[in-house]
Amino acid sequence: MRNRNVLALTLAAAAALAAVPAALPAAAATTANSPKPGGSCPQLSKKLTWYGDNRATLQRMIDERGSCSNPHLGHGTKRPVAAFDWDNTITKNDVTDATIAWSLRHDKILRPKTWKSTSRWLTDAADRALTRACGADVPVGAPLNTSANKACADEIFEVREDGKTMSGAAAFAGTWDHRHTVPQYAWVPQLFAGHTVPELRSYAAKARKEALAAPVGSTQTVGTHEIPGYVRYYDQQRDLVRTLKKAGFDVYIVSAGSEPVTEVWSGGKGGVGIDRKHTIAIRSVLDRKGRITTWNQGCGGVPVNKGEAIPYIDGKRCWINQEIYGVHGKKAWDKQDRRHRIALGGGDADTDVTFVADATGAHLVLNRNKSEFMCRAYDDADGRWVVNPMFIEPLKQKADRYPCATSAYNEHDGSKGPVRRADGSVVPDQRDSVY
Known part of the structure; x- marks a missing residue:
C-alpha cells in the first residue's frame, strides 16, 4: 500500500x-x-x-x-x-469485526463481478450462497443493500467469521500454507475492493466511534449474528x-x-x-x-498475491x-x-x-x-x-489441559501435531493456571 x-x-x-x-x-x-x-x-x-x-x-x-x-x-x-x-x-474485541459490522449495516460492501473473483480459494458452494443471498439486481460495483437484506449480511459475515456458508458448507478450499495465511482473514480487505483507502479509513473511524461509545458487555446484531458491540483500549x-x-x-x-x-x-x-x-x-x-x-x-519472496x-x-x-x-x-x-x-x-x-x-x-x-x-x-x-x-471480561479457567503433546500445533498442511521445543522435545500437556 x-x-x-x-x-x-x-x-x-x-x-x-x-x-x-x-x-x-x-x-x-x-x-x-x-x-x-x-x-x-x-x-x-x-x-x-x-x-x-x-x-x-x-x-x-x-x-x-x-x-x-x-x-x-x-x-x-x-x-x-x-x-x-x-x-x-x-484492545478488547476485534476492530476488524466492528468495521465489517458497521459497513454491513450501512451498505458499504460493493457487489463484485463474481464472488469467486474475490478469493482464489472461495468454493462454488460459497459463490452460490453469496449470489443467492445478495442477488444480482444491484449493478457490479454498486453498494449491496446489506442493511435490509439480512440473508446477504449473514452469508458475508459467516464466511468471514467461520469460513463457512450459513448452511455449513466450506467457504474456502484448496491448498495454502496454514502458517502463512488463512483465507477468511485475507478475504476482509478483498471484501472492500473498489473502495479507496480514505473511504475504508472513514468507515473504520465511524465504527470506532460507535464501538467506544457502546457499554462494556453490549452486543450488536449483523444479519442474525450476535457479536460484541463494544471495543475498549486496554x-x-x-x-x-x-x-x-x-x-x-x-x-x-x-x-x-x-x-x-x-x-x-x-x-x-x-x-x-x-x-x-x-x-x-x-x-x-x-x-x-x-x-x-x-x-x-x-513477503518472504512471495510476490503480489491473492492472500x-x-x-x-x-x-x-x-x-x-x-x-x-x-x-x-x-x-x-x-x-x-x-x-x-x-x-x-x-x-x-x-x-x-x-x-x-x-x-x-x-x-x-x-x-x-x-x-x-x-x-x-x-x-x-x-x-x-x-x-x-x-x-476486561477474562475467561474462566479452561477445564481440560491444553493438548500440547498431541494436537496443539498448527501444521503447515492444516493438520494438528505436538508442540515441540527448539531441541525437538515435546511439550507436555499444560494446565490452565492464569485466568
Missing part, C-alpha cells in the same frame, strides 16, 4: 542489539551492571492492575533493554523493538506502549487485519500513539485510481523480518539471530505465537485459551513468558 524505507532503521537496530548481552531469566537477580529498579527508566503505572508480578517482570525487561538505561542504545535510531498484535491484545497496554516509547523502544503493531482499519485504531487522537509507519497489517494493492483490489503485497503471505502465524515473523529488519527473500520466514529479533512481543492467539516466541526479552500473552500459544506460554522454556488474563 505504501513503500517504507526501513533499511537504515534495520541496520541501526541490529547494531544496537548486538551490544546487548544474552538475556537473563526473568526471575534472575540483577547484576552489578544491570540497571537498578526505579532508576532512570520510565516506570509502568502502579495504579493499573496486572496479574501476579507481571508488572515487575515487564519493568525489569524495560530496565534491561531500554535505551533509557543502556548508553549503548541511547544514540540516534539505535533502539530495541517491541511488537504487538492488535485485536484482543491492545489501559494497561496503553501504559505499556507509552512507557516503552519513553524508554527508547521502537514500538510496532503487527496485525492480521486490514492495514487501513488497524491504522485508524493505532494512531491519531485517542489511539496508542503508533503511527502508520509503525503499523503493519494486510496491505492491499491499489489500482491506478487508488482503489483497493483483491491483490495483496507479498498467500499475510501477517498470520509464521507470516507475522516474515513481515517483522522484512519491514523492521530488512531481511528479504525466503530468509524472512526464518528465525533470525538475536541482533535481528524483537525484544518484546505481545499477543493473544495462535496467530501470534511465532513472533512472540521470537522475542529475546519478554513474551507477553493475554490468555484467550488458544492451544498452541498457551502451550508455549505455560511451558516457559526460557523463563521469560508473561501470562496475563484479559484485562
Whole structure:
C-alpha cells in the first residue's frame, strides 16, 4: 500500500542489539551492571492492575533493554523493538469485526463481478450462497443493500467469521500454507475492493466511534449474528506502549487485519500513539485510481498475491523480518539471530505465537485459551513468558489441559501435531493456571 524505507532503521537496530548481552531469566537477580529498579527508566503505572508480578517482570525487561538505561542504545535510531498484535491484545474485541459490522449495516460492501473473483480459494458452494443471498439486481460495483437484506449480511459475515456458508458448507478450499495465511482473514480487505483507502479509513473511524461509545458487555446484531458491540483500549497496554516509547523502544503493531482499519485504531487522537509507519497489517494493492483490489503485497519472496503471505502465524515473523529488519527473500520466514529479533512481543492467539516466541526479552500473552500459544506460554522454556488474563471480561479457567503433546500445533498442511521445543522435545500437556 505504501513503500517504507526501513533499511537504515534495520541496520541501526541490529547494531544496537548486538551490544546487548544474552538475556537473563526473568526471575534472575540483577547484576552489578544491570540497571537498578526505579532508576532512570520510565516506570509502568502502579495504579493499573496486572496479574501476579507481571508488572515487575515487564519493568525489569524495560530496565534491561531500554535505551533509557543502556548508553549503548541511547544514540540516534539505535533502539530495541517491541511488537504487538492488535485485536484482543491492545484492545478488547476485534476492530476488524466492528468495521465489517458497521459497513454491513450501512451498505458499504460493493457487489463484485463474481464472488469467486474475490478469493482464489472461495468454493462454488460459497459463490452460490453469496449470489443467492445478495442477488444480482444491484449493478457490479454498486453498494449491496446489506442493511435490509439480512440473508446477504449473514452469508458475508459467516464466511468471514467461520469460513463457512450459513448452511455449513466450506467457504474456502484448496491448498495454502496454514502458517502463512488463512483465507477468511485475507478475504476482509478483498471484501472492500473498489473502495479507496480514505473511504475504508472513514468507515473504520465511524465504527470506532460507535464501538467506544457502546457499554462494556453490549452486543450488536449483523444479519442474525450476535457479536460484541463494544471495543475498549486496554489501559494497561496503553501504559505499556507509552512507557516503552519513553524508554527508547521502537514500538510496532503487527496485525492480521486490514492495514487501513488497524491504522485508524493505532494512531491519531485517542489511539496508542503508533503511527502508520509503525503499523503493519494486510496491505492491499491499489489500482491506478487508488482503489483497493483483491491483490495483496507479498513477503518472504512471495510476490503480489491473492492472500498467500499475510501477517498470520509464521507470516507475522516474515513481515517483522522484512519491514523492521530488512531481511528479504525466503530468509524472512526464518528465525533470525538475536541482533535481528524483537525484544518484546505481545499477543493473544495462535496467530501470534511465532513472533512472540521470537522475542529475546519478554513474551507477553493475554490468555484467550488458544492451544498452541498457551502451550508455549505455560511451558516457559526460557523463563521469560508473561501470562496475563484479559484485562476486561477474562475467561474462566479452561477445564481440560491444553493438548500440547498431541494436537496443539498448527501444521503447515492444516493438520494438528505436538508442540515441540527448539531441541525437538515435546511439550507436555499444560494446565490452565492464569485466568
